[in-house]
Amino acid sequence: MITGELRSKVDKIWEIFWTGGITNPLSVIEQFTYLLFIKGLDDKQKEEERLAEFVGTDFNKIFNDDQQNLRWHKFKQMSATEMYDTVSKKVFPFIKTMHGDKDSAFTKYMDDAIFMIPTPQMLEKIVTNIDRLPVKEGNTTDDTKGDLYEYLLSKVATAGTNGQFRTPRHIIKMMVDLMQPTPTDIIVDPAAGSAGFLVEAGEYLKRNNEDMFTIKELKDHYHNEMFFGNDMDRTMLRIGAMNMMLHGVDRPNIEYRDSLSETNKDREKYTLVLANPPFKGSLDYDSVSADLLKVTKTKKTELLFLALFLRTLKKGGRCASIVPDGVLFGSSNAHKSIRKEIVENHQLQAIISMPSGVFKPYAGVSTAIMIFTKTGAGGTDKVWFYDMQADGLSLDDKRQQVEENDIPDIISRYHNLENEKDRKRTEKSFFVPKDEIVKNEYDLSINKYKEVEYDRVEYDKPSVIMKRIDEIDSEIKTLKAELKMLLNLDL
Missing domain, CATH: 1.20.5 (Single alpha-helices involved in coiled-coils or other helix-helix interfaces)
Structure with a gap:
């Protein structure tokens, strides 16, 4: 959780952008992120220098000897005019081409990046205030950086044109904790946005599998072939790529691609899907991949994404996705066919119903988390339902912290399902056998099965x-x- 001190310092920097004429929230986040990234590069090299001096070994330098003036701790001491010339004409071009690899996500989406800060005085103010942020230098596992970045993203308070809206970080973390990524997983978010799911999966692995960074194969896998994300907004792609790199992933595979179109050829490639795909998004029906329409013939993006998950997962691959409630009980043939496909031909494990206030103030839509495993041979025996009523924040537009929070209970119960078999339908969680779901035309809404106890009043x-x-x-x-x-x- 971001502290009051950090929040006020970030708000002050935001105000400098605003009064300086940069008022588009995404533009502010982009420019802010460029500077955080530049500072992060210098912090990273400082840490490498300290380690190399202690151990007595060489290291791969980000800044060569003739590029020392491009480092944050050097140019922050320059005059406003000299700093502006250095950052705009040297540092910014440097970070746009620093990877050298033209195919890397960072290089691709930095290609059309623009340095927008208009004056030397404004840049000097921003650099000075960023330098005062209470973020630990050189510590890539410091959670404050993630909190800071999420707070910046929270300032984008309106939904995008394709039905996307920001997934709250604590919901992302809950989903990652439910799925428990492993060091060998290949993880994808086909509607990645700012790459929040991929970042949290990486942070989970850092917290729970420290030894993976001592094994070369696993370390290389983490930095190069573990994380994949697609999006159709180049601004979000840039932010997502930098978000991943700020969190210590060297080469995230972030692609500009319509995941639902014929251009996406991915098939049985991934072992874990973590996603909150767009609901009610605009869709070019003619460009939708034909094999997705075979599973569910529809224009509804939320149904097509479920079909996509099934196609792109390897057998044994797992999925945790947020879906609107309509997916669970919709009566159209498309709704029924995708639910039937998952229940009959794969293994549906859980439906976690979330209160409608979870996505406020962006949207009041009611949603659920659907968890399943691709098997291609069935396996659904019974489905675990949980009725989440609180997520630790008020369910109004203010979303202030409250004591009521079902998330720890959800995680605990999900990882101990053997203790759930005797729970009654009146409790927060319970099992429903597959036969009953089939009889109800594959209806997966919790209200279809939950029983309410009424107290008799005399x-x-x-x-x-x-x-x-x-x-x-x-x-x-x-x-x-x-x-x-x-x-x-x-x-």
């Missing part, structure tokens, strides 16, 4: 209630008379 007879009212009236008259006497009023 009321007094009307005659007893009327007598009580008369007694109260009499008492009121007596008290009024006593009050008038005390005030020496005529009765």
Whole structure:
């Protein structure tokens, strides 16, 4: 959680951008991120230099000896004009081409990046204030960097044209904790946006598999072949690529691609999908991949993405995706066919129903998390349902912290499903056998199966209630008379 100190410092920098004429939130985030990235490169080399000096070994330098003036700690000491010339004419071009690899995600999406800060004085103010941010230097696992970045992204308070909206970080973290990525997973988010799911998966692996960075094959896999993401917004692709690199992934595979179109040839490639695909997004139906339409003939992006997950996962691959409630109970043939496909031909494990306030203030849509494994041979025996009623934040537009929070309970119960078999339908979680789901035309909405207990309330007879009212009236008259006497009023 971002601290009050960090929040106020970020808000101050945001105000400098705003008063300087950069008022588009995404443009502010881009420019802010470029500078954070530049500072992060210098911090990273400082850490490498300290380690090399201690161990007595060489290291791969980001900045060569003739590029020392491009480092943050050097140019921040220059005059405003000299700093501006250095950053705009040397540092910015340097980060756009630093990878050398023209096929890397970073190089591709930095190609049309523009340095927009208009004056030396404005740049000097921003650099000075970024330098004062309470973020640990050289520590790629410091969670403050992630909190800072998520706070920046939270300022984009409107949904995009393709139905996308920001997934709250604590929901992303819950989904990652449910799926528990492994060091050998190949992880994809086909609607990656700012790469929040991929970043959190990487942070989970850092927290829980430290030894993977001591094994060369696993370390190389982590940096080069573990993380994949697609998006159709080049601004978000840039932000996503930098987000991944700021979190220590050297070469994320972030692609400009319509995941649902024929251009996406991915098939049985990934072992884990983590996603919040766009709902009600604009769609060019004619360009949609034909093999997705075979599974569910529809224009609804939320159904087509489920078909995409099944196609792109390897057998045994797992998926956790946010879906709108309509996916769970929709009565069209397309809705029924995709649910039937998952239940009958693969293994549906869980449906976690979330309250509608989870995505406020961006949207009030009711959603659920669907978890399944691709098998190609069935395997659904029973499905675990959980009725989440609180996520640790108020469910209004303010989304302030509250005590009620089902997330720890959800994670605990999901990883101990053997203890769930005897739970009643009146509890927060319970199992529903596949046969019952089939009888209900593959309806997966929790309200179809949850039972509500009503407490019987006994009321007094009307005659007893009327007598009580008369007694109260009499008492009121007596008290009024006593009050008038005390005030020496005529009765």
